[in-house]
Amino acid sequence: MTRSALHAEPNRRDLLKGLSAGVAAAALGGLSPAFAQSNPYAGLKGEPLELLIWDGGAFVDNMMASVQAKWSAVGGGTLKFRKVPFGDLDRAVRSANQGGAGPDVFLANAPNVITYKKLGLIEPVTDMFSKEDLEDFFPTVRLGSEIDGEFYGPSTNENGQxxxxxxxxxxxxxxxxxxxxxxxxxxxxxxxxxxxxxxxxxxxxxxxxxxxxxxxxxxxxxxxxxxxxxxxxxxxxxxxxxxxxxxxxxxxxxxxxxxxxxxxxxxxxxxxxxxxxxxxxxxxxxxxxxxxxxxxxxxxxxxxxxxxxxxxxxxxxxxxxxxxxHTGSFAWLVNRQTAKMGDAKLFVKFMGSPEGNDVVARGWTSPPIRKSMVADRPEFKTKPMALFIDSITEWSVPRxxxxxxxxxxxxxxxxxxxxxxxxxxxxxxxxxxxxxxxxxxxxx
Amino acid sequence: MPHPTAASGRDISRRNRSAAFLEGWGPALVFLCPALVMLCLFKLWPIAEAIHTSTGTFDPGGQRIDTAGFDNFGFALSDSRFQWGLWLSLAAAIVKVPVQLALGLAAALMLRANTGGNALVRAMVISPMFFGLPVTTFVFAYLFDANVGAINAILSGIGLPRVAWLSTEAPAQLLVLGLSVWRDVGVTMLVFLAGLSAIPPQIAAAARLDGAGPLALFFTITLPLLARSFQFAVVLATLASFQILVPVLMLTKGGPTGATDLASFQIYETAFSYFDLGTASSMSLLLLVGLIVVIALELRWLAVKWTYE
Known part of the structure; x- marks a missing residue:
């Protein structure tokens, strides 16, 4: 008892420790609202999402496994994949909601975005991307997915020729x-x-x-x-x-x-x-x-x-x-009839972010969709591949x-x-x- | 007010008639039921659905947006491309059916004896049916490639000019039909093998005793007695001719310049590439009617008027 009482008595060092901890706690407590605001995925419920993608075998499976890992790291839920042969992708998207609400997210051929918008199949995700985000995208990423002032989804990668x-x-x-x-x-x-x-x-x-x-x-x-x-x-x-x-x-x-x-x-x-x-x-x-x-x-x-x-x-x-x-590739699009609109839109936001896009663009050994990300891909800054980036920035147009x-x-x-x-x-x-x-x- | 006794008498009579009907047809219906269910589910219902679809207008998302009456039929019939497709399908049948029958019959005659070697060769003739058509078509695409294909390499090796098989009209048609015959000839051979095995050997033996040679035996005994098999094989081959799709889809896509633009391919393209379900359904119904007419004529011409006593 006596020993315990003696040890419980604070010394100078303990006082300093306590003071430091108090300052740190106060600082963190004060910062936490700001931290919550800057969390790009605030509001994520971690719901499971179903994705309609094309069946690219182990190549696509491995890539999507990496996407799942990174998505989970930011609080995302399980991704379930509905795979169709590449040739059936357009048909599958068009008919996705005919038997009730279909998959939450589509990975679709980017030039078809306007078709799906016209058919009322997809939801705009303009609110998911800041002005800086949109300006960081290569111009054709925006050109391809922007219809009547609304942005419908980022591409998976860029494609010079x-x-x-x-x-x-x-x-x-x-x-x-x-x-x-x-x-x-x-x-x-x-x-x-x-x-x-x-x-x-x-x-x-x-x-x-x-x-x-x-x-x-x-x-x-x-x-x-x-x-x-x-x-x-x-x-x-x-x-x-x-x-x-x-x-x-x-x-x-x-x-x-x-x-x-x-x-x-x-x-x-x-x-x-x-x-x-x-x-x-x-x-x-x-x-x-x-x-x-x-x-x-x-x-x-x-x-x-x-x-x-x-x-x-x-x-x-x-x-x-x-x-x-011509450039453009596949685009991540949100099904307008999804019951998980919040998480689906945040997933598309994630796939347009540097961390999300990096997985897919690297998987496809293709340039990323953001200009700022090219700096992280030395192979696209040097010959012979730098020419692809130049062709994207100077010559490219969407189909x-x-x-x-x-x-x-x-x-x-x-x-x-x-x-x-x-x-x-x-x-x-x-x-x-x-x-x-x-x-x-x-x-x- | 009807007399109660008379009414109950009618009930008894109705029950008796029902019982009698069930006694006669009941067991038959029980046995027929699975087949009838399958027929309704997989044949009649799709046809009814196609008829309903053919009278509608659909948006490019596949949603029915309006009723079109018979407009889709009028549109399909007035479309020069579909007219060409129908004639081309008929021409394909006219070429494919006799060739397939001749090859199938020849194979059956040569392989009719039950020996181990024949069994092996029969299996080889039938084998194209076991492989998926997309797989075999893919192999054909490589074999007949103009620049890197094995067939052109062989032709070139023996001093013959290379052929642009897939981008020249006649060779492309030949290739599509050839692939189709190669795949289906095994079925025809099986039909004729079954027909040959059903011919009583005494008939041929009697003819031989009467001094008939191999040719006479074939033309006066074998061929006439194969009439039923012949009829069946013709109908099967005709059906298959009008359904050629995968080789066109994978090899030529209707080209070059419409040379292989068969009606079946056009129906597929209209439904699944242009999402015009109403027109595609009316096209398929028109093709169905045409096919029924052709097969009815074939059955009439090939009607068998004899039976084994």
Whole structure:
């Protein structure tokens, strides 16, 4: 008893400790309201959320497992995934609420945002992002998801375009290619190089099936090939727009005189100039069967795996009159009928934040959606990948912003295939424009 | 007011009739019930649903927004692309059915003997049915690729020109039909094998005693006695011809320049790429009616008027 009483008596050091603790407690107590206000996920209930995503196998599963871990760390609930094949994603989103409220969040093809808005399927998340957030996004992230002043959801990543090639191959012919957008070449300049390299390599290899360029057509919709007619027009011209401003008419745009020039070039690179294979097998570059591969950053990893020995370089994509590339990827969208609106919107906010976006953008080996995040990705600050960032900031536009984008994309793919097969370009474009208009009219 | 005795007499009579009916049809209905339920659930109901859908207008989200009456039928019939698709489907059937029948019959005749080797080859002929059509189509896409495909490599190796199989009209049509025949010929072979095994061997033996050679035996005995199998195989092959979809969807998407734009593919595209459910349903009903007419004609032409005594 006596010992205890003696030990309970405070000494000078104990007094100092107590004073420090009191000051710290007072400081924390005073700061706690401010701390609560700055918590970006205040109001999160930790409810389980169901996400509609495309089934990308282990690749996407691993990525989403990382998302789950980070989401849980900020207080988010369990994520449940409803997976559909990639080709069924649009159909799944459109019909998501037909049997009652569907998944809480959609991972959808970004150009379809306007369609889903038109069909009343998605909820704006403008209130989830500050002015600084929106300004930090690459401009096309906003352009793609902003409709009538409301922001509907951030993309998963950005997507520049460039030509991948092996510098050892061009060195063999003493050809110096442009490395920056400022030095970018037109198609006429490129065609001379393509022909020279193709002829030289065919002779050297004794193989007539070596081609200069894989333009990445056939199964990518208008992401790559759509820039041919758009590049043929001046900025703001009908060809450049591809569809009318209200997104309901392609006649006079897709088949304008300038656009036809671009469409004709699609045919010519396969037949008249014969520098591109009609094959749609993407692995031709991986197998060293083409010299140049029009691609996005996502291809970096498979190229490095398939051809570790090459001196990988990139060059700006060719243009006819106006430099242009398409960008955009998938977008996180909130189902307008979700019963968990609060958590669903906060999840989308999280996926647009640096920590959330970093997981997905890295998973896709693609540039992030925020300009500030590029600094954390040294590979996109140096050659050869820096060109992708430059193409995003200087050349990129979203794919045509039309309600009914998937219908447009389907019909474009058909038009492109028919042009590549050698059909009459003007007749095909006129017919396609007429049919596209009939579909777009349904959204009027 | 009816007489109570007369009324109860009518009740008894009704009960007797019901009992008699049940006695006659009851067991049959019990046995037929599962099949009838399946028929209603998976055949009649979808057709009724398609008829209902065909009379509606749908928004691009798949919601019915209005009644269209028969407008969708008028639109489909006046669409030059769908007209082309119907003719193309008919042409596909005209080419596919005889080729498939000839190959199936030849395979059945060659493999009819029950030997171990024949069993193995039969299994190989049937095997394309076991693999998923998307898988086999994917393999075909690689095999027949213009630049990196094995078939063109072989053609090139023996000095023949390469063929742009998927981007030239006739080769693309040939490829789609070829893939379809390759997959379905096993079924036809099975039908003919069953038919061949049902022919009493005494008939052939008697014909041989009468001096019939192999050709005479085939044309005067085997072929006529295969008439029922023939009829069945023709109907099956015709149905399959009008349903060709996956090869078009995965290989050509209706191209090049509409060369493989079959009606079945157009229906799929209208419903699931353009989300125009009303038009797609009316197109499928028109195709169904056309198919019924074609099959009715086939059944009439191939009607069997004999029976084994």
């Amino acid at each position: 460039a030509l991948y090639y092996d510098r050892q191959l061009t060195d063999r012919y003493g050809i110096k290619l442009p490395e920056t957008l400022a030095d970018a070449w037109t198609w006429d300049e490129w065609l001379r190089v393509f022909k020279e390299i193709q002829a030289g390599e065919r002779k050297r290899r004794g193989n007539e099936q070596f081609f200069a360029l894989y333009p990445n057509m056939g199964n990518t919709g208008l992401f790559f090939s759509g820039i041919f007619p758009r590049s043929a027009g001046g900025k703001g011209s009908n060809a450049w727009k591809m569809v009318s401003d209200d997104g309901l008419k392609s006649s006079g745009y897709l088949n304008s005189a300038e656009a036809l020039q671009g469409l004709q070039l699609i045919q010519d690179i396969h037949h008249k100039h014969a520098i591109a294979p009609v094959s749609t097998q993407k692995d031709m570059f991986y197998n060293d069967q083409v010299a140049f591969f029009c691609g996005v950053p996502l291809y970096l990893a498979p190229i490095k795996k398939a051809r570790p020995d090459i001196d990988l370089a990139t060059a700006p994509v060719p243009f006819i009159k106006t430099p242009i590339i 045509p912003k039309v309600p009914g984008f998937s219908e447009l994309d389907t019909m474009w793919s058909r038009l492109e295939a028919d042009i590549v097969s050698g059909g009459d370009v003007k007749a095909l474009a006129d017919d396609a424009a007429r049919r596209i208009d009939a579909q777009l009219r349904r959204y009027a």
